[in-house]
Amino acid sequence: xxxxxQHPSRVICKSGTSVKIECRSLDFQATTMFWYRQFPxxxxxxxxxxxxxxKATYEQGVEKDKFLINHASxxxxxxxxxxxxPEDSSFYICSAPLGGVAYGYTFGSGTRLTVV
Amino acid sequence: xxxxxxxxxxxxxQEGDNxxxxxxxxxxxxxxxxxxxxxxxxxxxxxxxxxxNMDKRQGQRVTVLLNKTVKHLSLQIAATQPGDxxxxxxxxxxxxxxxxxxxGTRLSVLP
Numbered sequence: 001x002x003x004x005x006q007h008p009s010r011v012i013c014k015s016g017t018s019v020k021i022e023c024r025s026l027d028f029q030a031t032t033m034f035w036y037r038q039f040p041x042x043x044x045x046x047x048x049x050x051x052x053x054x055k056a057t058y059e060q061g062v063e064k065d066k067f068l069i070n071h072a073s074x075x076x077x078x079x080x081x082x083x084x085x086p087e088d089s090s091f092y093i094c095s096a097p098l099g100g101v102a103y104g105y106t107f108g109s110g111t112r113l114t115v116v
Numbered sequence: 117x118x119x120x121x122x123x124x125x126x127x128x129x130q131e132g133d134n135x136x137x138x139x140x141x142x143x144x145x146x147x148x149x150x151x152x153x154x155x156x157x158x159x160x161x162x163x164x165x166x167x168x169n170m171d172k173r174q175g176q177r178v179t180v181l182l183n184k185t186v187k188h189l190s191l192q193i194a195a196t197q198p199g200d201x202x203x204x205x206x207x208x209x210x211x212x213x214x215x216x217x218x219x220g221t222r223l224s225v226l227p
Contacts, residue, residue, distance in 0.1 A: 006159070034214060043205060043217040044160065093159050097212050103165055105150060110159035 002028040002098050006108025013084055013115055021079045021111045023094035030096035033077035035069060038091040038110075047092075050077050084115040128224045135193040137221045139206035144187065146208040150215065151180060151191045153202040160205065163191070167211075193223075201225045 003026045013019050023033060031052050036044040050056040050071035058064050066088075068080040081088055094108040129135045141149070147168040152160040166173045166180045166189070173180050179192040189208075193200055203222050207215035 032212060043219050045217075046214050049214060095160075099212070103148075103167075103211060105162050105165075107152070107160045107162065112157075 002026075002104075002106050004030065004033075004094060004096055004106050004108045006094055006111060008111055009109060010112045011114070013113070015085055015115055016083055018080055018082045019084055019113060021081075021092055021094075021113075023077050023079075023096075023108045025075045025096055025106075028096075028098060029074035030077065031074060031099065032097055033071055034095045035067075035077075035079050036093045036095065038093060044093060047079075052077075081113065084113070086115045089113055089115045125219070126222045126224065128226055129196050130226050131198060132195055135191075135196045135200070135223055137191045137193075137204050137206075137223065139189050139191075139218050141187050141189070141206075141208040141216075143208065143216075144184075146210065148211040149180070149182060149189050149206065149208045151178075152205045152207070153200075154205065154220070155202045163204075196223075196225050198225045198227070 005024045005026055007022050011019055033050045035047045037047055038044050046059050047062045047067060048056045048058045048069050050069045052071045052074050056069035066082055071077040090113060092111045095105055098104045150165040151163040153163055154160045164175045164178050164180050166182050171182050177194045182189045201224055203220040205217050205220045207217045209215040
């Protein structure tokens with residue numbers, strides 16, 4: 001079935017550095033990608049929606065300059081956490097609708113970011 | 117705004133029994149609903165979806181029921197297995213757009 005491959009699965013970085021998370025759609029074209037973060041024992045919270053070839057739409061309270069999203073192709077969307085701080089430590093997840101007649105959604109496997 | 121919530125935060129069932137996880141939503145304009153499971157430390161896994169023009173949809177061992185009158189949907193898992201232990205989320209919205217996720221129900225399968 002349709003798969004979104006998300007990398008890295010885990011990353012530890014120092015405060016002040018930047019981290020890039022990639023989500024690739026392997027056998028379908030992801031015109032839209034949703035980026036979520038999830039805190040322990042909580043549900044997914046949407047950060048932004050990226051659409052191929054256009055600027056991402058950010059949810060209220062999400063800093064555009066801190067969480068840079070790029071969706072340059074139909075198979076790749078990236079989230080870059082810039083100038084990371086310990087409070088950015090979280091589980092980041094991407095998701096894409098399968099589109100067409102398939103309906104359904106697929107999720108990346110998530111990235112556990114720890115900022116030290 | 118939209119809100120989606122679950123009636124029971126935890127559910128324990130005996131292996132082999134059927135499980136029913138319930139969910140309520142508030143936005144009557146929602147026309148697409150999905151169920152996901154998430155195992156500890158892993159990303160969500162899509163289980164099944166249903167459109168608002170349907171009231172029932174079946175998958176492999178799972179059935180989703182939608183009652184638009186009372187804005188309620190449920191996920192039924194037949195012959196629950198240990199591998200079904202996870203947190204289950206419902207979400208509602210419109211296809212292709214963002215969903216509102218419920219807080220999750222933890223399903224524990226007892227041997």
